[in-house]
Amino acid sequence: MTWDDLVKGPISISNHELDDLVIMRGDGVPTYNFGVVVDDWDMNMTHVIRGDDHVNNTPRQINIFNALGAPIPKFGHIPMILAPMASGLSKRHGAVSVMQYLEEGYLPEALLNYLARLGWGHGDAEMFTREQFVEWFSLEAVSRSPAKFDPEKLKWLNSQYIRQTDDDRLAGLATPFLKANGCDPAKGPALRAVCALLKDRAGTIEELADAAVYFYRQLHPAHELRTQHYTADILPAMKALRERLASADWNRPALSAAIKETITTHSIKMPKLAMPLRVMLTGTAHTPSIDAVLELIGREEVLRRMDDELLRYPG
Numbered sequence: 001m002t003w004d005d006l007v008k009g010p011i012s013i014s015n016h017e018l019d020d021l022v023i024m025r026g027d028g029v030p031t032y033n034f035g036v037v038v039d040d041w042d043m044n045m046t047h048v049i050r051g052d053d054h055v056n057n058t059p060r061q062i063n064i065f066n067a068l069g070a071p072i073p074k075f076g077h078i079p080m081i082l083a084p085m086a087s088g089l090s091k092r093h094g095a096v097s098v099m100q101y102l103e104e105g106y107l108p109e110a111l112l113n114y115l116a117r118l119g120w121g122h123g124d125a126e127m128f129t130r131e132q133f134v135e136w137f138s139l140e141a142v143s144r145s146p147a148k149f150d151p152e153k154l155k156w157l158n159s160q161y162i163r164q165t166d167d168d169r170l171a172g173l174a175t176p177f178l179k180a181n182g183c184d185p186a187k188g189p190a191l192r193a194v195c196a197l198l199k200d201r202a203g204t205i206e207e208l209a210d211a212a213v214y215f216y217r218q219l220h221p222a223h224e225l226r227t228q229h230y231t232a233d234i235l236p237a238m239k240a241l242r243e244r245l246a247s248a249d250w251n252r253p254a255l256s257a258a259i260k261e262t263i264t265t266h267s268i269k270m271p272k273l274a275m276p277l278r279v280m281l282t283g284t285a286h287t288p289s290i291d292a293v294l295e296l297i298g299r300e301e302v303l304r305r306m307d308d309e310l311l312r313y314p315g
Contacts, residue, residue, distance in 0.1 A: 001059035006049070006076030006139045013059045021060055033060050041070040049139070052077040076139050079146040081118055105177065105205030107165065110158040119147035127160060155203040162199050162208065170195040170208065177209030183216035189296040197288050197296065215296055218305055219283030229276040229285070232314045237266040237273055242306050250299050256291040280309035 002012040023034035030038070040048060055077050065072045101111055113127060120143065122128065122136040162170065171191035178185050185191045194212045202208035213219060244258040263273050274290050281302060287293050294302055 001062055003058065003062060003072075003075055006047070006074055007078055007142050008052070008055075008076075008144055011055065011058075013056075015059070015063070018060055018063075023064070033057055034064060037061050037064045037068070037070070040073055041065070041068065045073045047076065048073045049076040049078065052079050076142075078142055079119055079144060082146045082148050084148055084150055105173070105207065105209070106154070106158050107161045107173075107205070110161040111154070113161075114154045114157050118149065119143045119145075127157070159203045162202055162205070165199070167192040167196045167199070170199060170205070173205045174209040174212060177206050178212060178216065181209065181213055183213055185216060188216040189298065194296060197292055201288070214282040214284070218308070221279045221283045221309075225279050225283075225285060226312060229279045230309075230313050231276075234268070234272060234276060235310075235313050237262055237268060238276065238306075238310065238313070240265065241273065241277070242303065242310070245294070245299070245306075246303060250295065252289075252291045252295050255294045259291065281305050 001015055001018075002010060005011050021033060022031055024030050039045075058075050058077070062072055098111070102108075109130070112130060112133075116128075116133050116137070117126070120137065120141055122132075122141065125132075125136075128136070171185070171194075174191065174195060175185050178191075191212070194215050195208060198208055198211045202211060241259065241262040244262060245255070248254045248258045259270075259273065259277075263270055266273075275285055278285055278287050278290055278293070281293065281297060297305075
């Protein structure tokens, strides 16, 4: 039995290697190899494209097509997707429901792009639209070797799509995650502006929403962060900055100027003041530019959080 596989090329399997397969069970239910042939014939299938774990089924099915006098579709067998260590794909490596990727904050276009790119390519193109995929795809470009599912590559691709996504759409996608985290996006800065500030750092919508939490509720820093950054020598400068912020125009240039004036007056370097300021306002030492964070949190909330945390300063 020989056929010209659309992916693997000519394949020949001796009929002597095939067993005398059962096509109908005793209860009258047809077996897979018989049922699928009848179904393909009934549905006028012209092409059958499936995983290469079905290669051994194909000669059996072609024989049944011939026995029925039915037209034989063209067959193409695509290599299986493997885990990063070249083992079988499992839930631990990404073989999960597509809905789980939605729940973890992956964009559908990123997931489609990644899955399309597994075992197929169009030159050096890493990112492409669904329309481009439809235009470019051909079975001739499908690899004959198994592809490896790389969760980190998927996350990187998702981050690229997040960067390109409209901020209003990101805000809508991030809202359920924020609400699940005890935040009300309506009580705080415009979420679209927060997404615009944070999206370059996010691998998923869930990460984007997690990074946005401190804009909508105060996150108290861990004891270790306070110990590291709340030092008695910086307390005078922090109090002076608090007074400058109380009367400063509330925009990034003015806020940046207030910080620079404070470090100049107290003869300290920017990180010496900016790091504890980050910690007291956001509960973390890693944020975008601190003047942008200040602007979005807002004057009243910034001063409230500073007053709260200044009480915890040594000295």
